[in-house]
Amino acid sequence: MVYDYSELVQKTRQWAEQAGLSGWINNGVATEISQFDSRKPDAFFSNSDVTVGAVTRPLIMAFMGGTGVGKSSLLNRLAGKDIARAGIARPTSREVTLYHHYSLAIDKLPAHLPLSSINVSQHDDESNKGIVWIDMPDFDSTERSNKELVLQWLPHIDVLIYVVSPERYKDDKAWRLLLAEGARHAWLFVFNQWDRGQLGQYEDFNRQLQKAHFVEPVIFKTVCMDTDHTDEFGLLKSTISSIATEHIVSQLEQRSLQVHKDELKQKLLNTAALLGAEVKLEPITELWINQWQHTVKLLRQGFEWPLKQSAAYYAEHAADLMVNAFKTNYSLWDAWAQGLFDDGLDEFIINMNLMGLPIAPFRNDVSIIREKAPKIIQTQAELATRMALANPGNVLQRLFLKCMRLCEIVLPLTAMSWVGYKVFMGYYVSNMTDNHYLGLDFTIHSGLLIAMTWLIPYFILKKLQPSLKKSALKGLNKGLAVAFEIIGGEVLLITEKFVQGHAIQVSQLSGLIEQCGKTDTDQKLSIANDSPLHRMLIS
Numbered sequence: 001m002v003y004d005y006s007e008l009v010q011k012t013r014q015w016a017e018q019a020g021l022s023g024w025i026n027n028g029v030a031t032e033i034s035q036f037d038s039r040k041p042d043a044f045f046s047n048s049d050v051t052v053g054a055v056t057r058p059l060i061m062a063f064m065g066g067t068g069v070g071k072s073s074l075l076n077r078l079a080g081k082d083i084a085r086a087g088i089a090r091p092t093s094r095e096v097t098l099y100h101h102y103s104l105a106i107d108k109l110p111a112h113l114p115l116s117s118i119n120v121s122q123h124d125d126e127s128n129k130g131i132v133w134i135d136m137p138d139f140d141s142t143e144r145s146n147k148e149l150v151l152q153w154l155p156h157i158d159v160l161i162y163v164v165s166p167e168r169y170k171d172d173k174a175w176r177l178l179l180a181e182g183a184r185h186a187w188l189f190v191f192n193q194w195d196r197g198q199l200g201q202y203e204d205f206n207r208q209l210q211k212a213h214f215v216e217p218v219i220f221k222t223v224c225m226d227t228d229h230t231d232e233f234g235l236l237k238s239t240i241s242s243i244a245t246e247h248i249v250s251q252l253e254q255r256s257l258q259v260h261k262d263e264l265k266q267k268l269l270n271t272a273a274l275l276g277a278e279v280k281l282e283p284i285t286e287l288w289i290n291q292w293q294h295t296v297k298l299l300r301q302g303f304e305w306p307l308k309q310s311a312a313y314y315a316e317h318a319a320d321l322m323v324n325a326f327k328t329n330y331s332l333w334d335a336w337a338q339g340l341f342d343d344g345l346d347e348f349i350i351n352m353n354l355m356g357l358p359i360a361p362f363r364n365d366v367s368i369i370r371e372k373a374p375k376i377i378q379t380q381a382e383l384a385t386r387m388a389l390a391n392p393g394n395v396l397q398r399l400f401l402k403c404m405r406l407c408e409i410v411l412p413l414t415a416m417s418w419v420g421y422k423v424f425m426g427y428y429v430s431n432m433t434d435n436h437y438l439g440l441d442f443t444i445h446s447g448l449l450i451a452m453t454w455l456i457p458y459f460i461l462k463k464l465q466p467s468l469k470k471s472a473l474k475g476l477n478k479g480l481a482v483a484f485e486i487i488g489g490e491v492l493l494i495t496e497k498f499v500q501g502h503a504i505q506v507s508q509l510s511g512l513i514e515q516c517g518k519t520d521t522d523q524k525l526s527i528a529n530d531s532p533l534h535r536m537l538i539s
Helices: 002-022 027-034 071-079 144-156 172-184 199-211 233-243 246-275 282-316 335-354 360-390 395-432 440-464 468-516
Strands: 059-065 096-101 118-123 131-135 159-164 186-191 219-221
Touching: 002 027, 002 246, 002 468, 027 246, 059 071, 059 144, 059 246, 071 096, 071 131, 071 159, 071 233, 144 172, 172 246, 186 199, 186 233, 199 219, 219 233, 246 468, 282 335, 282 360, 282 468, 335 360, 360 468, 395 440
Parallel strands: 059 131, 059 159, 096 118, 159 186, 186 219
Antiparallel strands: 096 131
8 A cells, every 4th residue: 555655656746847848737736736745755674674573664643742841751750760851951852762672783774764864762661561662852932943953754653642831822833733743643632831821721632722623632641850740651661551552553553544645636626627627628629710811801801001102012012022032021920929919819818717627738839830920821821922923813813814815916916817818819820810919908907907806816815815913913912812811821720739738637637536545455444443543533
């Protein structure tokens, strides 16, 4: 089960890292998930051969509390000797004291335990052979290092013995720590310095713990000083001995892992909400198509005058335009067009955000289209204009004009051939008869015929020649249509890519959430109501 949990955490961190880099979750969420349970040990003795008595590993118990509540004095009383500095010698705890049976070799403990800069004491009490005691620093002091030490050790602790005093049982820092760490540990509570306490304070403290979801908290009233005042110290010792068993340690390990899995599951569920896992993405494509149609309509209205100006310019420089080296100074895509295009994309992105979707991946991908749009417009417009000027007019016009160019050559030649034939025949006949060779009427009519056969096609070609300006305008409109289709299509592809990527992220996250909810049947935690552990856990 420990291995499965470690693998789950590793997969979760890998997912969070890639999702954060891709923009599906923000960096803060990605960091929070990646650092989740970074303090959690894989297993206290997972790679150790240490065995203490009948317990596979010792029970780790820590004394925690505010400054001056008597944690160290309580540990000294349990040990029967001064192993932790207390009172005037150490008014504020700034160190960790570890107290264990001499048979437990500290150097054989796992390397991930924060064993540097700690005080170590040993005992030979066989009844406490299966327990490691830890005296923690005062977490409510102004020393930042104290808090860091507490946070380093908390993940390794099975049972927290939370010590308060009549003056400090309402400490706010202690209360926040209890709420933050409550479900992760088993708890015993000690109302120390009870000789100065009152029953009302005890009852008030009990109510506070019940608000923190301890149904029936285990609280001991102790007096750790030379006095005849009776207390419940003996009951505390017997309770501690009763839970230092292999079965209890196993239950605490199982519960700790389950609590961590539940916390991870909740964090992933919150992340799924941020990811928009429940959002239906089918309308997004249609949403972009409608948005782009509206934007194109506005762009066309704004392009009406620039198109006419550009068409006139292209018509005037048609000959130069056909030369590859010619570069036009005209650009349809100005700051107004770019602003309108950006507004259309931004409105679409805002609508996606309102749907509850992460917009960073789409916004990052579509930024390329923002930069490419001017080039796409200019390239397609100029290409279509070149083609329009190279082939002005429509197909019927070009076919008719080709016929007229042919007639411009064929008709004069035919007329001249006919006149030549008539001249030859007239000359031949005139030699055989007394008729005149050529008459004045024939000369005039034949000249007119030849002139008309040339002038009529020429006139038709001149009058029906397509307008270069109209051709350029037609080419510009066609180029714009193609450019708009390319731009809209590329954004549509990015939208479809976003939908597919979102589905993949949701699927991976759902798999992690499902894995968080799985529990091996043979590892299922079951704590009996009569077990001493039952009252030590948050319900």
